Amino acid sequence: MAAKRRKHYGVGQISAIFIKYFSLVFFSFVAVIPIVSCVITAFKTDAEYQSTNVMTLPENWLNFDNFISAFKMANMGRAFLNSTIVLVCVLIGSILIGTQLAYVLNRFNFLGNALIRNLFLFASLLPGVAMQISVYNIMQQLGFINHLYGYIIMMMGTDVISIYIFIQFMENISVSLDESAIIDGASYMQIYWKIMLPLLRPAIVTSMILKGVSTYNEYYSANLYLQRPELRTVAISLYSFTGPLGSRYNLICAGVIISLLPALFVFIICQKQIYNGITAGAVKG
Amino acid sequence: MITYTDHRKKSLRQRLRSRKGQQAIIIFAFMFIPLLLLFLFTYFPFAEMFKFSFYKMKYTGTRTYVGLDNYKEVFENKQIFSSLKLCLYYMAGSIVQLVIALYLATMLSFKTKGGNIFKGFMFFPFLINGIAIGFIFKFFYTRGFVFDTVLQWCGFNLENLPFWLRTQGLNNVSLVGTSVWRYFGQNMVLFIGAIMSVDAEMYEAAELDGANKFQQFMHIILPSIKTIVTLNIILSITGSLSAFEPPYVITNGGNGTATYFVVMNRIAHTNQKVGLASAMAIVLLMIIFTATILQKLFFKFAFRNANAEDEVVTSKKRRRNKVSKKQKEAV
16 A cells, blocks of 8 residues: 555655655754754863864763763752752642632632633733842842742742633533532532542643743742852752853853753653643633 | 422522632632732732832832933933844744744644654753753854854855854844744644644545645645734734843843843843833833734734634525525425
């Protein structure tokens, strides 16, 4: 069958297939080459880095010296600890807050329901960088600057996308479930905790991954509010490479690669959920 | 029997009514923290920012009321207002990005060998943090480094190549390139998701009717992802007005790459002219809102005719069905 078909391919079809794969390979190359060049450089010794072209492959692929010294220099052990603390707290907090809010907004009809939805939607239109001018002032007054908890509380807030993912998902959970639970004498808290949360699991995974990636990568507010070096998260620990190192890119690249690894790891494991999250997050508009 | 069900309904209703109080409690309990955070970190700062824009002030120390002076300065200061022009580069970039994403998404939505691997490669840049991107591209664009080497493979001569981050004007193109690099894969995944929601039978039917791939794209794929493309155009235009990351992490706004937000950030946190920075933020928000509303109106207007046509067709169909039904009944 396949052989028969192959015979019928015309010149036009063959060139169409060629163009298709050529463009896919080309854009994949474009996407990957900046990262690959970093990997190559990260394995080079100082002497090698200075004497060879950046795209020349390193002599020894097992030369992890740069990774070790980058890890030490940027105090990345501490940074990973900080990032983990921030991630765990922000994720638990924002999932609880988000599902609770979605539960109330989706299941109860009360005055101001629509207004609150719009308040959250409108908040997402305000560009974060501009808002930090006055948020900085508030953080200062609350004494939240240079404390991990201050940054965590701030990061838990405005998160419209996951709220919308939850609400969308809840619309497909039958209300009759709630009703029969009520007849059985369950309280609303029990309904939320024992029926909603378990059923929301796929949506929770999706929003956790999205929120997790954006929290792990967040650097602007982290840089503003976590100025003490020992509070740095992974994203801003890379800043220690700016001043004294100048252009020792073999070291810098090693640091960059270390900071990418968790994202790469999560991406390889949860590809599908990440793609789902991207599409789900867009539908809300 | 009837009384029994009536009785049951009543008791259920009573139970529900007795739950009104509980409902109020749970609504309050579940909304208190989210709303507190929303007001504390969004609406209250927003109001504060509006107030700040009328004062001459630093984060600490005395404040003096200056009326509309800050706004005047936003419009009169050449550095500030010319930085807005840079958004044209970013707008052009985002159009290029959308076209590339749409093209690749269409390619990948047909059966492709290794499709998932291509998709993964092109998507991954989206997951890299901003600071890392800054380092990667400082390295990438350095004279004689990655980009120059790749161009030399293609036959260019290093002596003829410009300095990617130093040449005025061109450096903005380089920066926009990094933003396209970062987001085209994400846009592509979005579009693939939208295309996949089209019924597969549509393609089969079209193929049977002898439609080629291009016709399939124009008549099946494009109409079905119209809304998401429109949404992305709107987002990309507002996004390019507030472009910030590439110049902030790569050039720090040097050599004429300072976009509006980079200038604003510097004024707020380095120069500590909080009032002026607030006025800048308010002005840009106004521009963004106006642009968003205008675009929404425009797209409503542009699609109005198409929708009207659809309605005419469906109503005609409905009428035809009615007529044929009547005819059948008559027979």
